[in-house]
Amino acid sequence: MSRITQLLRFLRHNPRITTGFAILGCMLLLWVVGMATIGTSKAVPLSGPADLEPSARYLLGTDSAGRQLLPVIIAGMPLTLEVGLLAGGVGLLIGALLGFTAGYFGGPLDTLIRTAADVMLPIPALAVLVVIASTIHTLLSVEVMALVVASLAWMYPTRTIRSQVLSIRTRAYVEVGRFSGESHLDIIFGELVPNLLPFLAASFVGAVGAGILAAIGLEALGLGPQDKPTLGMTIFWAIYYGATLRGMWWWWGPPIVVLILLFMALFSIAQGLDRYTNPRLRRAG
Amino acid sequence: MAALLEARHVTKIFGGGLLHKKNVTVALTEFSLAVHAEPPSITAIVGESGSGKTTLARTLLGLATPTHGEVRYRGTDLRRLSRAQRRNFLREVQVIFQDPFEVYNPFYKIDHVLETPIKKFRLAASRRAARELIEGTLRGVGLRPEETLGRYPHQLSGGQRQRIMVARAVLLRPRLIIADEPVSMVDASLRATILDSLRQLNQVFGISLIYITHDLTTAYQIGDNIVVMYRGAAVEAGDVEHVVKNPLHPYSQLLVGSVPLPDPEHTWQRDATMVDPADVPVVGLNSCRFADRCPYVMQVCHTALPPLFQTEPRRVAACYRYNDAPILKSQDLGQVLTAPAALPGLEPQTTRGR
Amino acid sequence: MSAAYVVRRVLLFFVVVWAATTFIFFLPKMAPGRNPVMERIGMMVATGGVNTGGLQQMVEAYQKKFGLDKPLWEQYLTYLSDISHLDFGYSLMLYPTKVVDVIWTAMPWTIGLLSVATLIAFALGTILGGLLAWPRAPRLIQYLLPPLFTFSVVPYYLLGLILAYILAFRLRIFPMSGSSQYGVVGSFSLGFALDVLYHSILPALSIVLALVGFWALGMRAMMVSISGEDYMLFAEAKGLRSKRIFLGYGMRNALLPQTTTLALSLGTILSGALLVEIVFGYAGMGAVLFRAVTAFDYFTIYGVVFFIIVGVAFATLVLDLTYPLLDPRIRYQKN
Numbered sequence: 001m002s003r004i005t006q007l008l009r010f011l012r013h014n015p016r017i018t019t020g021f022a023i024l025g026c027m028l029l030l031w032v033v034g035m036a037t038i039g040t041s042k043a044v045p046l047s048g049p050a051d052l053e054p055s056a057r058y059l060l061g062t063d064s065a066g067r068q069l070l071p072v073i074i075a076g077m078p079l080t081l082e083v084g085l086l087a088g089g090v091g092l093l094i095g096a097l098l099g100f101t102a103g104y105f106g107g108p109l110d111t112l113i114r115t116a117a118d119v120m121l122p123i124p125a126l127a128v129l130v131v132i133a134s135t136i137h138t139l140l141s142v143e144v145m146a147l148v149v150a151s152l153a154w155m156y157p158t159r160t161i162r163s164q165v166l167s168i169r170t171r172a173y174v175e176v177g178r179f180s181g182e183s184h185l186d187i188i189f190g191e192l193v194p195n196l197l198p199f200l201a202a203s204f205v206g207a208v209g210a211g212i213l214a215a216i217g218l219e220a221l222g223l224g225p226q227d228k229p230t231l232g233m234t235i236f237w238a239i240y241y242g243a244t245l246r247g248m249w250w251w252w253g254p255p256i257v258v259l260i261l262l263f264m265a266l267f268s269i270a271q272g273l274d275r276y277t278n279p280r281l282r283r284a285g
Numbered sequence: 286m287a288a289l290l291e292a293r294h295v296t297k298i299f300g301g302g303l304l305h306k307k308n309v310t311v312a313l314t315e316f317s318l319a320v321h322a323e324p325p326s327i328t329a330i331v332g333e334s335g336s337g338k339t340t341l342a343r344t345l346l347g348l349a350t351p352t353h354g355e356v357r358y359r360g361t362d363l364r365r366l367s368r369a370q371r372r373n374f375l376r377e378v379q380v381i382f383q384d385p386f387e388v389y390n391p392f393y394k395i396d397h398v399l400e401t402p403i404k405k406f407r408l409a410a411s412r413r414a415a416r417e418l419i420e421g422t423l424r425g426v427g428l429r430p431e432e433t434l435g436r437y438p439h440q441l442s443g444g445q446r447q448r449i450m451v452a453r454a455v456l457l458r459p460r461l462i463i464a465d466e467p468v469s470m471v472d473a474s475l476r477a478t479i480l481d482s483l484r485q486l487n488q489v490f491g492i493s494l495i496y497i498t499h500d501l502t503t504a505y506q507i508g509d510n511i512v513v514m515y516r517g518a519a520v521e522a523g524d525v526e527h528v529v530k531n532p533l534h535p536y537s538q539l540l541v542g543s544v545p546l547p548d549p550e551h552t553w554q555r556d557a558t559m560v561d562p563a564d565v566p567v568v569g570l571n572s573c574r575f576a577d578r579c580p581y582v583m584q585v586c587h588t589a590l591p592p593l594f595q596t597e598p599r600r601v602a603a604c605y606r607y608n609d610a611p612i613l614k615s616q617d618l619g620q621v622l623t624a625p626a627a628l629p630g631l632e633p634q635t636t637r638g639r
Numbered sequence: 640m641s642a643a644y645v646v647r648r649v650l651l652f653f654v655v656v657w658a659a660t661t662f663i664f665f666l667p668k669m670a671p672g673r674n675p676v677m678e679r680i681g682m683m684v685a686t687g688g689v690n691t692g693g694l695q696q697m698v699e700a701y702q703k704k705f706g707l708d709k710p711l712w713e714q715y716l717t718y719l720s721d722i723s724h725l726d727f728g729y730s731l732m733l734y735p736t737k738v739v740d741v742i743w744t745a746m747p748w749t750i751g752l753l754s755v756a757t758l759i760a761f762a763l764g765t766i767l768g769g770l771l772a773w774p775r776a777p778r779l780i781q782y783l784l785p786p787l788f789t790f791s792v793v794p795y796y797l798l799g800l801i802l803a804y805i806l807a808f809r810l811r812i813f814p815m816s817g818s819s820q821y822g823v824v825g826s827f828s829l830g831f832a833l834d835v836l837y838h839s840i841l842p843a844l845s846i847v848l849a850l851v852g853f854w855a856l857g858m859r860a861m862m863v864s865i866s867g868e869d870y871m872l873f874a875e876a877k878g879l880r881s882k883r884i885f886l887g888y889g890m891r892n893a894l895l896p897q898t899t900t901l902a903l904s905l906g907t908i909l910s911g912a913l914l915v916e917i918v919f920g921y922a923g924m925g926a927v928l929f930r931a932v933t934a935f936d937y938f939t940i941y942g943v944v945f946f947i948i949v950g951v952a953f954a955t956l957v958l959d960l961t962y963p964l965l966d967p968r969i970r971y972q973k974n
Contacts, residue, residue, distance in 0.1 A: 119655060122955050124906030126913070127947040128662070134932055134940055135666055172387035175348060176398060179380050180453070181372070181405030194392040213794060220796060220914050221932045235800070239918065240933075244800060247808045256797045263792040 016272030023265035027258070031077050040075035042068040043229050054250050061250040064241040067229065073254050076231040079142055080212060080262070083230065086146035087153060087211030092204050094150070095157025100188055102158070103165025114162065117155040125152040126217050133223035142225050149214045156210075157203050164199055168192060202273035209266040216259065231255040287360035288319040289460055289493075290345060290378060293616055294354035297340050297517075312340040314517040314574075314590070315354070319619030322377075322460045325491040327484070328622050329508030329525065331501055331540070337517040338497045342465040345495070346380055376406065379454040381464040385446035385471065389438035395446070396434055398453050399423075406457060422452045426482045444475035451482055455490070462486070463495045468503060480507050501540055505529050510622035513537050516574040518590070522621055523600030533602040535579045573605070581606060593618065645960060652956045659948040663941045664718050727942035730931075738942040741927055746946070749923030753912045756843040760850035765897055767851065768858025769890050772866065775881050783855075791852025796914035799845035803918060806841060813841045842919045846912055857900055861893040895962060902958040906951045913947075 011018045042048065045065035054061040060069035102113040132148050133140060140148075168174075169192065177191050193200070218224055219232025222240065226233075238244065238252035297313040316337070320328070332338040343349040344356055347363040355362045358374045366374060382388050389395060399419045402408065409415035420430040426448045433445060441449075447467060454462050464483065468476040484507055486492045498504050504511055505525055512522040513536065521534040532538045573579070573586040585605050593601040594610040599621050601613050613621070721727075727738035770776040771784065790798065807813045814837065865871065866889065874884045916925025924943055931939035 119651065119658070122903060122906055122951065123655065123659070124910050124947055124951050126910035127906075127944040130928070130932065130940065131663060131666055131944050134935070134937070137935075171390075172382050172384060173390040173398075176380075176382070176388045176450075176453075177390075177401065179346075179375060180398065180402040181375055182401060186405075191390050195390065216794060216797075217910060217914060220917060221929055223932060235797075244803055244808075244918065247804070249804055252800055253804075256800060259797060260789070260793050263794075264789065267792045 014272045014276060016268045016275065020265040020269030020272065023261055027077065027261060031074060034074040038071055038074060040071045043071040043075040051248065060254055063237065063251050069250060069254065072229045072234055073258060076229050076234055076255060077258060079228055079230040080232065083142055083146045083215045084208040084212035086143060087149040087215060088204060088208030090147060090150035091153030091211065092157050092207045094154040096161055096200065098154065098158040099161030100165055103162040104169055104188055113158065117158045121155045125214060128152055129214060129218055130221060130223065133218050137223060140223065140225055142228060142230065145215060145218065145224055149211050153207060153211060157207060160203060164196055165192060168195055198273060198277040202270055202277060205266055205270040205273060209263060209270065212262065231259055288619065289322040289359060291319040291357045292345060293317055293357065295344055295351040295356060296353040297344060297349065298352045311517055312337045315615065316341060316518060317615040317618055319616065320461060320493065320495065321619065325487055325493045326509045326622065327487050327494040327496060327507055328510045328512060329504035330495060330497045330512045330514060331504045332514035333499055335516065336514040338514050339465055342463055342497050346463055376457050377460045379457060379459040379462050381450050381454050381462060381467045383466040383470055385443045385450065386438065388450060389446065391438060394435055394437055395441065395449055398449065399456065402453065402456050408456065422456055426452045427478060444471050447471050447479060448482065451479065455486060458490060459492060461493045461495065465497045469498065476503065483507060501544055513540065518574055519603065519618065520575065521602045522618060527600055533596060533607065534604045535581055536575050648956055648959050652952050655952045656949050659945060660719065660722050663945060664715060667937065728938040730936055730939045738938050741939060742924065742942055742946055745922060745924045745927045748921065749916065749925065752839055752842055752921065752923060753909060756846035757850065757908060760847045761854055761901060764851040764854025765858045768855035769862050771855060771859045772862035773885055787852035787855050790848045791856060793849060795845050795849040795911040796918050798849050799842065799915045799918040802841055802845050814838050842915050842921050845915050850908065858893060858897055861896050862889055865889055865892055898958065898962050902955050905954050909947060909951055
């Protein structure tokens with residue numbers, strides 16, 4: 001059976017993953033079309049008269065600073081996605097590093113990592129992020145914000161990856177590997193990681209979603225990049241300029257729609273991957 | 286000269302520690318055994334479940350650490366091997382596990398377990414040489430490479446998988462292979478074939494074998510020597526023919542007597558006293574482990590752990606019934622186990638240069 | 640529940656509080672190069688936003704608190720003792736009001752909104768989740784699944800924005816913002832109480848709608864895995880009534896993991912609720928935080944953050960100490 005047919009079969013049996021990717025695919029398509037036709041040059045202030053309702057000329061209207069809002073959305077989508085991928089990716093990387101170390105090597109190192117994660121988990125991330133972000137607010141580019149979010153995103157992946165590692169590290173094939181001359185690193189990357197790939201993939205998707213969520217939370221307070229029209233900042237400016245009280249739905253509406261679609265897609269994929277890794281959930285339908 | 290692998294007064298206790306003082310399990314009690322590289326021999330270690338045989342295997346391999354005592358490889362404690370020493374250890378001591386499924390990483394084809402040692406120990410100069418080595422070794426254990434290579438573990442039978450594991454162990458041409466119940470999870474029809482391959486390894490390549498099992502019949506089939514274990518200690522050891530034909534220790538007698546004979550004239554021993562192991566209280570460390578089930582129990586049996594009485598040059602039994610025989614120090618247990626006398630007409634095994 | 644467990648939990652609480660305060664103390668000092676608070680004060684002088692008399696006092700208070708002339712450890716100790724008296728200094732934007740007073744006025748609103756919304760969402764979500772997993776429940780319930788799922792994925796405050804637009808702006812059923820009629824002073828009258836209620840419905844609704852989906856889905860997954868347990872089969876074989884099995888055996892056992900999830904998500908729920916307050920101009924800590932951040936009123940920011948962290952840690956502590964009482968399985972475990 002060729003790889004393509006294998007992939008199609010997999011997708012057919014996992015409607016959630018398929019739906020998620022379908023949504024993402026459509027958004028990508030729209031973005032490509034948008035970039036090709038309209039571009040993002042008008043996403044900056046003074047690109048048009050302020051506070052205009054959507055019309056034939058300005059498809060999504062303009063905001064109080066004169067930005068045209070359709071280009072803003074087109075520019076904002078990849079920015080927000082970038083924050084998510086960076087924050088989720090770095091958070092997962094740190095989490096995997098710590099989780100594998102703790103789970104595989106055990107001992108005092110494990111106790112240290114586990115306690116650190118357990119102590120920090122219940123702390124409301126937004127609170128700490130607000131303190132950090134407000135202190136360095138002038139340095140807040142998209143990348144810096146993503147890294148700030150990542151600094152508090154590692155605890156949950158650390159715990160879950162650790163428990164996964166604990167459950168497979170005593171398997172006989174690990175001992176056989178040791179007797180075939182594999183070093184600890186060989187075991188971790190060669191024997192354990194391949195078996196945990198679906199789990200790591202699900203964790204990644206979850207981390208990206210959580211990253212975007214945290215970033216939006218920060219941006220809702222205005223603690224985001226001041227010059228880039230990320231989706232979260234766009235909503236912030238809308239609130240700041242009272243667009244909610246003025247009923248300017250075209251300003252804060254589209255970013256919300258894009259965000260909802262994004263979350264639904266990510267959540268769908270994460271659930272689908274979860275179901276794939278944990279067959280017991282399949283019964284729930 | 287230091288033995289290849291030696292267990293010295295190994296005691297292994299599970300549980301214990303600060304919290305679980307009541308639930309301790311003493312898996313091994315002061316167990317000593319020395320295995321020498323020359324001459325190559327097959328030693329069977331027989332015991333029921335709970336006898337500590339698997340714990341012994343794992344301790345000898347370094348997969349478990351003794352609570353007291355130590356295991357030494359060529360004189361060095363396993364816990365203190367340097368990188369180079371550990372590599373040598375792996376080249377000389379290999380393992381075959383019991384479960385033919387769990388030993389395979391389901392993510393990889395079975396080629397992975399054969400290619401890994403070749404890669405890690407640079408056993409072949411090129412990919413083609415590696416391939417030839419693998420195919421040759423597979424044929425050596427009675428498998429056809431075209432039927433096994435390139436497959437996933439779940440696509441092969443238990444017997445095939447276990448034979449691949451034998452092949453893997455042999456690739457490095459070790460001095461010693463420790464096999465923990467290698468055939469107990471394999472279909473009965475295939476057991477003889479696999480045991481035969483193991484026997485061949487010993488005769489053709491001069492590889493010593495420690496064969497651990499609960500099944501006395503396979504032990505008899507394959508072993509030159511036998512060590513009978515009961516609840517963490519060796520109760521009898523010696524030449525397999527002598528021990529099985531004339532068991533001295535009451536437990537060995539029980540074991541031998543439980544093997545059903547395919548002879549309608551011989552009724553199965555009905556007068557052996559059988560006690561439900563669940564009724565047996567935890568035996569203290571200061572009495573014979575078999576005292577509560579023994580039909581010949583005496584007062585002295587409750588006073589101290591019986592030492593190894595050497596009743597013949599190549600036989601020991603840990604039973605006070607033989608206390609007029611000289612006592613063998615436990616760390617000398619290996620002396621009692623030697624290679625079979627060379628059969629006339631066969632060349633003695635030569636050591637191969639390393 | 641052993642004494643060791645209680646001690647350990649309480650100790651953990653203090654560790655978290657200590658870590659939070661230390662973090663807040665050290666972070667501004669580590670800001671690359673400059674000190675944001677001093678900068679802010681300087682900015683206020685420059686823009687003439689504050690009378691110079693007050694400024695002098697503020698700078699003195701600042702010097703005393705962050706006593707830059709004193710050694711670091713002494714600053715730290717002074718800081719710790721101030722914090723334990725709940726003295727966070729003066730609010731930079733609302734000078735001469737002290738931070739503590741600003742927070743004190745706002746806190747009841749937040750606690751009120753949060754606890755009511757969370758309780759309703761938890762109760763409703765748990766029941767719905769249980770019903771969704773129970774095969775004998777009415778088929779109609781299943782139709783709730785897609786909308787619940789959608790709502791659970793959306794951040795509460797975005798949901799709030801949508802609701803504000805639809806129900807307040809367009810349909811004018813509810814007020815757009817504020818926690819009470821503008822200009823009316825609080826009093827213990829029924830009229831005021833009803834007014835408060837009226838203004839709280841939309842914010843509460845945003846939180847509840849989003850949370851219900853989350854709890855329902857979690858409960859449903861829990862019930863599904865429990866219904867596979869042997870004791871459920873046994874109960875059915877015994878001939879117990881379906882409702883009895885559902886409530887007494889199913890729900891009761893699933894309740895514990897649900898409560899654990901509650902304890903773990905308190906931080907997230909609070910964060911979400913604060914953002915909802917911003918959308919609705921609700922006079923709780925969320926609005927305070929928003930104004931503080933926009934005005935770079937660091938003292939207030941730190942004060943609010945401190946209360947958030949301590950509040951969540953305390954609530955988690957209370958939950959951790961009470962649910963062993965709910966579930967005997969936990970009580971008899973050593974850990």
